[in-house]
Amino acid sequence: MLFPTPTFAIFLLVVLPLSWALMSRQRAWRPFMLLASYVFYAWWDWKFVFLLASSTIVNHVLAVAIYRAANARLRRGYLFVAVAFDLGLLGYFKYAGFFVSSAENFLANIGIAGASSVVHVALPVGISFYTFMAISYVVDTYRGELEPASFPRFAVFLSFFPHLVAGPIVRASELLPQLEKPRDPRRVDTTRAYYLILTGLFLKVVIANHLATHLVDDVFAAPKEHSSLETLVAIYGYAVQIFADFCGYTNIAIGVALLLGFQFPQNFNAPYTAVSLQDFWRRWHMTLSRWLRDYLYIPLGGNRKGRLLTYRNLLGTMLLGGLWHGAAWTFVAWGGIHGAGLALERLRGDVRKALGHADPPDTRWRRVIGRLVTFHVVCFGWIFFRADSFGRAWDVITQLVSAWGQPSPLVTTSVVLAIVVGIGSQYVPLASIGAALRGFQRLAVPVQAACLGVGLMLVDTLGPPGVAPFIYFRF
Amino acid sequence: MRLLPATRGIVLLFLALGLAALLNAQGLRKDAESRQGAGRGIALAATRPLARLSEFLYLDRPRRELQLAIGREGEDRIDTRVTFRLPPPAGPLPNRPAAPTKPAKAHRRPLFTPAHPLRVWVAGDSLVEVPGEALVRATGRHGPVDILGVESRLSTGLGQPAVYNWFTRIAQAIPQLHPKVAVLSFGADDAHDYLGGMPAGKTVGKLGSPSWNAEYRRRVDGVTRELNAARVYVVWIGLPIPAGPGFRRSFPVVNSALRLVAARHPHGSAYIDTWDLLASKQGKYTDYLRNAQGELVLMRARDGVHYLPSAGDLIARAILRRLDHIYDLRS
Numbered sequence: 001m002l003f004p005t006p007t008f009a010i011f012l013l014v015v016l017p018l019s020w021a022l023m024s025r026q027r028a029w030r031p032f033m034l035l036a037s038y039v040f041y042a043w044w045d046w047k048f049v050f051l052l053a054s055s056t057i058v059n060h061v062l063a064v065a066i067y068r069a070a071n072a073r074l075r076r077g078y079l080f081v082a083v084a085f086d087l088g089l090l091g092y093f094k095y096a097g098f099f100v101s102s103a104e105n106f107l108a109n110i111g112i113a114g115a116s117s118v119v120h121v122a123l124p125v126g127i128s129f130y131t132f133m134a135i136s137y138v139v140d141t142y143r144g145e146l147e148p149a150s151f152p153r154f155a156v157f158l159s160f161f162p163h164l165v166a167g168p169i170v171r172a173s174e175l176l177p178q179l180e181k182p183r184d185p186r187r188v189d190t191t192r193a194y195y196l197i198l199t200g201l202f203l204k205v206v207i208a209n210h211l212a213t214h215l216v217d218d219v220f221a222a223p224k225e226h227s228s229l230e231t232l233v234a235i236y237g238y239a240v241q242i243f244a245d246f247c248g249y250t251n252i253a254i255g256v257a258l259l260l261g262f263q264f265p266q267n268f269n270a271p272y273t274a275v276s277l278q279d280f281w282r283r284w285h286m287t288l289s290r291w292l293r294d295y296l297y298i299p300l301g302g303n304r305k306g307r308l309l310t311y312r313n314l315l316g317t318m319l320l321g322g323l324w325h326g327a328a329w330t331f332v333a334w335g336g337i338h339g340a341g342l343a344l345e346r347l348r349g350d351v352r353k354a355l356g357h358a359d360p361p362d363t364r365w366r367r368v369i370g371r372l373v374t375f376h377v378v379c380f381g382w383i384f385f386r387a388d389s390f391g392r393a394w395d396v397i398t399q400l401v402s403a404w405g406q407p408s409p410l411v412t413t414s415v416v417l418a419i420v421v422g423i424g425s426q427y428v429p430l431a432s433i434g435a436a437l438r439g440f441q442r443l444a445v446p447v448q449a450a451c452l453g454v455g456l457m458l459v460d461t462l463g464p465p466g467v468a469p470f471i472y473f474r475f
Numbered sequence: 476m477r478l479l480p481a482t483r484g485i486v487l488l489f490l491a492l493g494l495a496a497l498l499n500a501q502g503l504r505k506d507a508e509s510r511q512g513a514g515r516g517i518a519l520a521a522t523r524p525l526a527r528l529s530e531f532l533y534l535d536r537p538r539r540e541l542q543l544a545i546g547r548e549g550e551d552r553i554d555t556r557v558t559f560r561l562p563p564p565a566g567p568l569p570n571r572p573a574a575p576t577k578p579a580k581a582h583r584r585p586l587f588t589p590a591h592p593l594r595v596w597v598a599g600d601s602l603v604e605v606p607g608e609a610l611v612r613a614t615g616r617h618g619p620v621d622i623l624g625v626e627s628r629l630s631t632g633l634g635q636p637a638v639y640n641w642f643t644r645i646a647q648a649i650p651q652l653h654p655k656v657a658v659l660s661f662g663a664d665d666a667h668d669y670l671g672g673m674p675a676g677k678t679v680g681k682l683g684s685p686s687w688n689a690e691y692r693r694r695v696d697g698v699t700r701e702l703n704a705a706r707v708y709v710v711w712i713g714l715p716i717p718a719g720p721g722f723r724r725s726f727p728v729v730n731s732a733l734r735l736v737a738a739r740h741p742h743g744s745a746y747i748d749t750w751d752l753l754a755s756k757q758g759k760y761t762d763y764l765r766n767a768q769g770e771l772v773l774m775r776a777r778d779g780v781h782y783l784p785s786a787g788d789l790i791a792r793a794i795l796r797r798l799d800h801i802y803d804l805r806s
Contacts, residue, residue: 006503009492016488020481101763101771108769121762122718123777187478190487221608221784225616259484328773388784441477449487453494454537460499461541465550465629 001043003252004205004459011040012256019260023182030152030179033160040161041125048124051089056155058085059134063141063148075142082138090131096121098327126165128324130158132291137172139295146172153179162257166249168267168287175262183261191441193258194448195433198455200251203425205463207418208244211237213464215415220386223395227406231399237415238386239379240422243271246285270426272378275370277341280378292321307350314346315339330384330393337381498538500529501551508553508637509630511667554640557672559697561704584803587655592621593802596652598644599660599712601629602781606660606712606794609787613795619804620795623652633694634665636672645698649705657702658794660712662729663780665691666722683728691729695736703743708801710794711737715749715786718760718779726750745797749790753782767792 001008015036022029042049062082069075091099137154140146149157149172157175219226219234226234250267257264267287274280281289297317303310315336322335352359360366387393440448496503504526507518529535542548587593595614597607607625614620626648631639641661648654668681670690679686695711702709711733714726730750737746753774755761764774766785774786782790798804 006506013488013492017485020485097762097773101773104771108771122779185481188481188484190479190481190484191477193484194487194491217604218608221605222611225611259488261481392784441479445483445487446490449490449494452487452491453498456491456495457498457538458541460495460502461538462545 001040003249003256004201004463007043011036012259016259020185023185023261026182029182030156033156034152037156037159037161037164041159041164044125045122051093051124051127052130052159055086055089055130055134056158058082059138059158060148060151060154063138063154066138066141067148079138079142083135086131086135086138090127093121093123093127095323095327102329129167129169130164132169132288132295133158133163133172136169136291136295140172146176149176149179160257160262162253162260162262163264166246166253167285168250168253168264169291170264170287174265178262185261188261189258191437193255194452195437195440196251196255196258198452198459200248200253200255201456201459202248203244203251203422204248205459207422208241208248209464210418210462211241211244211415211422214412215410216241216386218410220388220392220396223392223399226399226403226410227408228400228402228404229406229408230410231396231403233408233411233415233419235379235383235396235400236419238382239272239375240419242382242385243268244422272375272423272426273371274374274378275367276345276374277338277377278345280374281338281342288321288324292317296320303346307347310346311343314342318342325385328388330387330390333390333393334381334385337377337384341377496525497529497532497534500526501535501538505551505553505638508671509635511669515669553637554643555637555672556640557636557642557694557697559642559701560646561697561700563693564696564700584801586803586805587619588805589617589619592619593656593798593804594621594623594652594654595656595658595798596623596626596648596654596707597658598626598641598648599628600631600662600664601627602663602714603627603658603660603712605782605784605787606790607658607787609784609791610658610794613788613791618806620798623654630664632661632663632665633698634667634670634691638671642694642698645701649702649707654707656708656710656798658710658712659698661695662714662726662733663722666714666725666729682725688728688732692732692736695732696739699736699740699744703740709737709740709744710747710797711744712747712790712794713749715752715775715780715782716754716760718762718775722780723760745801747790747793747797749793752789752793753786764789 001011018032019029019036022032038049038052041052059082062078062085065078066075066082069078137146137157141148148154153176154172156179157170157172160170160175163170215230215237216234219230220238223231247268254264254267265287267285269283269286271280271284274283297313300313300316301309302313316339318335318339319332320335322331322333322338325331325334383396384390384393387396440451443451500522504522507515507522510518526535538551539548542550595610597603597610604625604627607622607627610620611622611625614622626644628639628641631641633641636642645657648657666682668687670679670687673679673690679690681687699709699711713730713733717723717726727750730748734746734748737744751758753761753764755764760779762773762775762779763771764786766772766788772785774783774789775781776783
């Protein structure tokens with residue numbers, strides 16, 4: 001079930017009142033929410049519901065075993081089994097074909113021909129997201145930061161439909177306490193919920209879909225057939241498209257959760273205003289960044305084992321982060337660009353410290369330059385993220401310099417406007433948004449409904465026909 | 476932000492969605508047309524009175540005015556006509572091809588050069604996008620083949636003109652674009668029990684039934700003859716071998732109609748068999764195949780139906796080989 005569809009609207013019209021009606025009776029609410037979430041998930045393919053259920057059962061059993069284990073060795077053993085199970089699922093469903101084909105191509109290159117033996121494995125929607133949530137649950141239990149929840153509570157935590165298919169990656173310590181007691185029906189952040197849902201729909205349906213269908217898809221499909229200007233604008237366009245697509249999805253997810261009375265962590269914070277790559281990763285897909293930091297970078301040693309190992313850890317974390325996004329070497333390259341960039345930023349700081357230089361003053365111009373440089377490094381990375389092969393990525397890069405002065409029919413006013421709105425929206429001060437929301441809150445319910453109804457009409461009318469899937473569903 | 480009672484949020488949701496449904500009623504009505512199965516009847520039954528009420532209250536006006544302002548007027552129009560200018564052929568279309576599907580070779584192939592390129596229009600449902608883009612890549616900007624455009628409309632086909640009327644569009648495209656070749660890909664969204672645009676009082680049976688097959692062939696044949704009459708050569712891209720067992724049963728029904736019609740017009744059309752092209756050596760579905768460079772690459776999207784660019788390249792090569800057979804293409 002996709003968020004921007006009439007089907008989901010009907011689903012929410014049924015689930016929201018029932019959820020609040022049952023909220024005070026948790027014994028009824030949990031099975032109800034579990035059923036609702038499984039129906040939501042089964043809308044794609046009912047068979048994968050069994051996979052989600054298996055993951056829930058195995059992780060719960062092993063988390064309890066870790067908690068009750070008599071000694072550290074046994075606890076470590078159970079943790080190993082749990083993480084191996086989770087990574088095994090992810091590896092099989094997401095990476096089996098990629099690794100087998102890469103191995104076959106490698107063997108063919110060294111003269112060992114093998115028969116094509118890649119089997120078809122369908123990718124269950126959202127597996128990357130709920131697997132990471134399951135891993136964080138068992139690891140936090142192992143670290144003693146968490147007591148295992150009851151099975152129904154854990155099952156709802158893992159399958160809760162607002163976050164199920166594309167995040168945000170919510171930690172057990174954030175959501176499980178909220179699932180412990182009924183949410184207060186008198187205290188719901190309705191205004192922010194509707195603001196997030198409406199802006200999310202606008203970002204996805206209008207901005208992201210418009211850029212994809214009117215510019216980005218054409219240019220990245222056949223870069224050699226487009227001018228340098230079109231190529232440059234398409235790269236900026238993709239930067240805005242992927243932001244609008246993913247931020248739009250998580251805004252809707254956070255908004256829907258708020259309507260149900262639950263708080264999810266923020267996932268985006270104006271990422272294209274970042275003044276450095278480190279700053280970018282504190283603003284982009286924040287729930288993934290902190291997952292990678294806490295369950296990969298820090299266990300690898302973080303910055304505690306000397307400079308060289310810090311650089312290695314940064315690079316390794318980002319390479320694996322790239323691979324998490326997709327089973328292709330272009331994603332690994334994307335991760336490599338970010339990892340190398342982060343390591344270089346760190347190196348620059350280390351060199352400055354070693355030379356005894358103070359940190360440069362934080363001036364306005366320095367910030368402007370920092371933003372421009374960071375944005376363009378990020379855009380360079382997006383070329384590899386979007387291109388379907390290294391050859392196509394190289395075509396995009398060479399076309400940036402080799403076809404100036406040619407006609408650029410795809411660079412239209414609406415495309416430029418969508419890019420300006422997509423980037424400009426990140427510079428709107430939070431105080432202005434807060435003031436607008438407070439103003440909205442003062443309106444009578446019918447007027448609020450009229451505003452939202454007109455907003456939904458605008459989104460539906462301005463968006464291109466058809467429902468394009470969210471980019472992050474693939475991950 | 477002040478926290479409010481949940482009931483207020485629920486009331487607001489009902490009111491806002493109710494108003495949005497009235498404001499978007501025409502769009503919802505059209506969306507209902509594209510549904511299949513049991514949901515279709517329910518969606519149509521719900522959206523028909525909604526659209527009438529919206530019209531009565533003039534609530535359809537803002538959407539219509541906005542569409543007009545952004546140059547997308549008529550997007551909600553439901554046009555179910557399946558009309559052809561040419562009279563239908565005498566007698567029913569055959570169930571089996573009379574001759575092998577090998578294209579008839581012209582004695583003197585028409586010459587096309589970069590100065591006078593072969594104008595090719597690519598159109599169809601979502602499956603046409605990737606082969607279309609691959610054709611753009613393969614032909615380049617200054618070659619003897621000029622791809623006029625790739626018109627891809629999600630979830631459309633010849634089976635549901637109410638969603639998007641390709642019969643009308645094809646009739647428009649001929650004088651607009653002056654193509655010499657039309658590369659068409661339809662059928663993935665047609666392979667259902669329902670066929671829209673039937674004349675009043677006439678119905679068809681389930682997918683694959685004699686009446687369904689005859690009606691679908693009539694449509695494919697009509698499109699082919701209209702284009703041929705305008706001296707446009709038609710290339711029908713068949714449906715690929717899919718991963719899912721349901722599609723593995725339904726796609727061959729469509730492919731059979733395309734193949735039969737192409738065989739019936741050997742001088743004016745060709746059928747590109749993507750089923751076998753993208754199947755493994757054992758004739759089974761596979762995600763990975765070897766590309767032109769001999770590398771094992773991912774060919775199919777995760778849904779087990781759509782193409783990835785590497786598959787598009789294979790299909791584009793097959794299409795260009797066929798065109799090369801018909802036309803004298805000189806760089």
